Amino acid sequence: MHCEFPDDSRFVLARGIILEAAETALSYFSDLSKLATGEKLNGQDVVSEADKAVEAMIRARIAATFPDDGVLGEEEGLLEGPSGYLWVVDPIDGTSCFVHGIDQWCISIAVMRGDGAVLGLICQPTTGDLFVARKDGGAFLNGKPMRVDGKTAIATGLLGVGANFRIPVKQVSRFIHLLLEAGGMFIRNGSGALMLAEVACGRLAGYYEPHINAWDCMAGLLMIREAGGWTEDFPGKNGTLLTGGPVIAAASQVRDELLQLIDRSLQDERAIA
Numbered sequence: 001m002h003c004e005f006p007d008d009s010r011f012v013l014a015r016g017i018i019l020e021a022a023e024t025a026l027s028y029f030s031d032l033s034k035l036a037t038g039e040k041l042n043g044q045d046v047v048s049e050a051d052k053a054v055e056a057m058i059r060a061r062i063a064a065t066f067p068d069d070g071v072l073g074e075e076e077g078l079l080e081g082p083s084g085y086l087w088v089v090d091p092i093d094g095t096s097c098f099v100h101g102i103d104q105w106c107i108s109i110a111v112m113r114g115d116g117a118v119l120g121l122i123c124q125p126t127t128g129d130l131f132v133a134r135k136d137g138g139a140f141l142n143g144k145p146m147r148v149d150g151k152t153a154i155a156t157g158l159l160g161v162g163a164n165f166r167i168p169v170k171q172v173s174r175f176i177h178l179l180l181e182a183g184g185m186f187i188r189n190g191s192g193a194l195m196l197a198e199v200a201c202g203r204l205a206g207y208y209e210p211h212i213n214a215w216d217c218m219a220g221l222l223m224i225r226e227a228g229g230w231t232e233d234f235p236g237k238n239g240t241l242l243t244g245g246p247v248i249a250a251a252s253q254v255r256d257e258l259l260q261l262i263d264r265s266l267q268d269e270r271a272i273a
């Protein structure tokens with residue numbers, strides 16, 4: 001394995017792993033009638049045997065090559081390692097779509113060295129799209145450089161908005177109300193990773209979710225930075241990799257208006273009568 005940069009060997013492995021994981025996930029997706037599913041905390045917090053099988057495969061491949069690396073995965077949690085590298089893995093992001101037969105789901109793998117992400121890979125198996133980024137190495141969609149949309153605005157673009165049971169209902173509804181009042185429009189597909197990747201490739205103007213987990217966003221946030229966009233610090237001063245926090249990311253020219261809408265939604269009780 002010829003490697004030019006210190007993280008090349010992990011990038012080459014991660015790329016092979018995510019493509020293998022895509023095939024495994026697709027094999028489950030092709031016959032949902034046999035898919036075993038369950039609930040975690042409630043009816044909207046679902047998990048399937050596919051999530052667990054894909055994560056187990058990913059962990060086995062990492063351990064076989066880099067046994068001293070740590071892994072933080074959605075289904076099995078944190079396995080610390082002494083190498084200073086941590087793989088942050090969501091085996092199937094958009095599990096709700098997956099179990100309902102909707103193609104808006106992906107696999108997300110980030111690799112952190114110390115406190116920062118150095119590699120990010122997101123694969124949407126149902127379209128074949130592979131989004132990758134390397135710190136200071138750029139961001140690519142299917143091998144072609146990708147950039148955020150440098151012309152979009154709140155009133156002309158689509159904004160990804162995440163909502164989940166961990167977030168107070170009124171906080172989401174206040175933000176949506178203010179966004180629509182400002183002439184914007186939202187889209188939610190239940191996969192934070194995929195929507196962050198779509199910010200990085202210029203399809204979405206930005207993404208906001210008041211609470212998201214590290215395995216959903218670490219890869220996508222690196223992609224957006226490498227694609228010329230802006231990202232708020234994650235998980236922020238009140239969160240950790242294990243607890244998560246708010247995710248805010250956008251094309252740079254959208255940042256200020258997006259932050260104003262978020263600030264108002266967090267303070268403006270009058271937004272929803």
Ligand code: LIP
Pocket residue numbers: 074090092093094095096162163164165190191192193209212216
């Ligand atoms: C999903 C996240 C999404 C959030 C969903 C869910 P999962 O991850 O990507 O941003 O809104 O509630 O948590 O559970 O499909 O891997």
